[in-house]
Amino acid sequence: MEDLQMTKEITNATIKSFSEKLSNKPGADVVKRTIMKNGILASSQNMDSQIAMDQTFSVEIDTGDVANQKQSGRCWMFAALNTMRHPLQANFKLKGFELSQNYINFWDKFEKSNWFYENIINTAALPLGDRKVDFLLTTPQQDGGQWDMLVALIQKYGLVPKSVMPETYSSSKSNELNSQLNLKLRKDAITLRKLVNDGNDETVVEAKKDELLEEVYRMLVFTLGTPPTKFDFEYRDDDKEYHRYADLTPQSFFQKFVGWNLDDYVSIINSPQSDKPFNHTYTVEFLGNVVNGRQVKHLNLEVEELKRLAVTQLQAGETVWFGSDVGQSSERQLGIMDTEYYKKDELFDVDFSMTKAERLDYAESLMTHAMVITGVDLVNGKPTKWKVENSWGDKVGKKGYFVMSDEWFSQFVYQVVINKQFLADAEKTTYETEEPKVLAPWDPMGALAL
Incomplete structure (x- = not known):
């Protein structure tokens, strides 16, 4: 297939035609004012979706x-x-x-x-x-x-607990x-x-x-x-019981606490x-x-x-x-x-x-x-x-x-x-x-x- 070569420019007549068609489009001015004031996203929001997307799951x-x-x-x-x-x-x-x-x-x-x-x-x-x-x-x-x-x-x-290597x-x-x-x-x-x-x-x-x-x-x-290459991990659980594990490595911690x-x-x-x-x-x-x-x-x-x-x-x-x-x-x-x-x-x-x-x-x-x-x-x-x-x-x-x-x-x-x-x-x-x-x-x- 021979490559298609396009060289047609935009003419004033083309722009005038587009403008006239838009002027005759019902509601165009209302849409323009709404989007210019509120933006695209807010103007196109659908409240029915918000109602349907209630966060209740079986x-x-x-x-x-x-x-x-x-x-x-x-x-x-x-x-x-x-x-x-x-x-x-x-x-x-x-x-x-x-x-x-x-x-x-x-x-x-x-x-x-x-x-x-x-x-x-x-x-x-x-x-x-x-x-x-x-x-x-x-x-x-x-x-x-x-x-x-x-x-x-x-x-x-x-892996290690966040307490051992926190965010910076x-x-x-x-x-x-x-x-x-x-x-x-x-x-x-x-x-x-x-x-x-x-x-x-x-x-x-x-x-x-x-x-x-x-x-x-x-x-x-x-x-x-x-x-860390070795660390101690101590914590109180949700029942307030104290736990301490000494000399853990990142690998031993992963095996004990995640175990996947x-x-x-x-x-x-x-x-x-x-x-x-x-x-x-x-x-x-x-x-x-x-x-x-x-x-x-x-x-x-x-x-x-x-x-x-x-x-x-x-x-x-x-x-x-x-x-x-x-x-x-x-x-x-x-x-x-x-x-x-x-x-x-x-x-x-x-x-x-x-x-x-x-x-x-x-x-x-x-x-x-x-x-x-x-x-x-x-x-x-x-x-x-x-x-x-x-x-x-x-x-x-x-x-x-x-x-x-x-x-x-x-x-x-x-x-x-x-x-x-x-x-x-x-x-x-x-x-x-x-x-x-x-x-x-x-x-x-x-x-x-x-």
């Missing part, structure tokens, strides 16, 4: 107070650690307990720096301007991540650290690429990389604190794009943090199967980590995520509709945020709305909890983490035995939750 897990990631992009950490602290709070009678997000944050940034160095070394033969090199240099590291990346960190470093200025407000660390990593990329391209052997390159990593470690200790087999929890995605047939597994080039750690691996299933799995896990008493595009059709203050909440199509008399696959293909949507499903409202066995624990503190939603309509789940949820015991036999076999197809680094399924 299946609900009591999870306590929400956490607050503050001015950082660590939602994936907060959401994952929340799924682990929910049973911990009940089992050890520790209402309000939190695991240290800063501890995981420290090791994530350290490992991401090494991940970046390794990828820079491995792509050193590619010229500047190559799309893969550009991809790496655009964001050497950031706060965001995915479930498998969290698992890789815990499997290597364990730079963990809660990460922009300064991210800016300075990315500056360093880009500068180091110049050094490493030059060493490789000048023909130095692996020993020389590796020695320089270790020198650069030592500087990263220093920066992280100065901003986030020193990660993390290999049981797997990523299930819904990507209806033509290049990702359902019932197959996928990974993404350059996506990860821990070299030789757990691989990012997704099983792609129909969205109704994601819902079935989520309901089954909730009914078994386990909350569900999930990734979605939280900014779409979402009212932050009320905590409502519903495709019917804003009627922008009707406001502008413009068809904005796209399929889920089209939004992914044309860069309109991707996973941006991770949260936790803690409840669901079932009517005749079918979900109508879902209860969501966010990590934005208790000043939004209902004390930090959001409600998500079932249609919003269909359109904007891209990932859930499910215990393998709830998968169908064929799904479990596919996940465990199939070699995943490697997607391009910029594929939307490689998006990081912030």
Whole structure:
């Protein structure tokens, strides 16, 4: 097919025609005045959605107070650690307990720096301007991540209570650290690429990389604190009984207080794009943090199967980590995520509709945020709305909890983490035995939750 060449400019006659048509459109002046005064969102709000999204659920897990990631992009950490602290709070009678997000944050940034160095070394033969090199240099590291990346960190470093490694200025407000660390990593990329391209052997390159990593470690200790290797943990439980555990390590703490087999929890995605047939597994080039750690691996299933799995896990008493595009059709203050909440199509008399696959293909949507499903409202066995624990503190939603309509789940949820015991036999076999197809680094399924 021959390329179509368009060169037609906008003429005054065209503008005049558009203006006359708008002038003759009934109610146009009313809509214009409303939007100019109140903005698009307020002018298109649908109160029926607010009424329908009442926070009452037939299946609900009591999870306590929400956490607050503050001015950082660590939602994936907060959401994952929340799924682990929910049973911990009940089992050890520790209402309000939190695991240290800063501890995981420290090791994530350290490992991401090494991940970046390794990828820079491995792509050193590619010229500047190559799309893969550009991809790496655009964001050497950031706060965001995915479930498998969290698992890789815990499997290597364990976990600690928040009291042992609390938040710091730079963990809660990460922009300064991210800016300075990315500056360093880009500068180091110049050094490493030059060493490789000048023909130095692996020993020389590796020695320089270790020198650069030592500087990263220093920066992280100065901003986030020193990660504990051994600590004592003492507390009074909800019954006021005193407990003390001495000489714990992060790994022994994880085994005693969380005790999960993390290999049981797997990523299930819904990507209806033509290049990702359902019932197959996928990974993404350059996506990860821990070299030789757990691989990012997704099983792609129909969205109704994601819902079935989520309901089954909730009914078994386990909350569900999930990734979605939280900014779409979402009212932050009320905590409502519903495709019917804003009627922008009707406001502008413009068809904005796209399929889920089209939004992914044309860069309109991707996973941006991770949260936790803690409840669901079932009517005749079918979900109508879902209860969501966010990590934005208790000043939004209902004390930090959001409600998500079932249609919003269909359109904007891209990932859930499910215990393998709830998968169908064929799904479990596919996940465990199939070699995943490697997607391009910029594929939307490689998006990081912030």
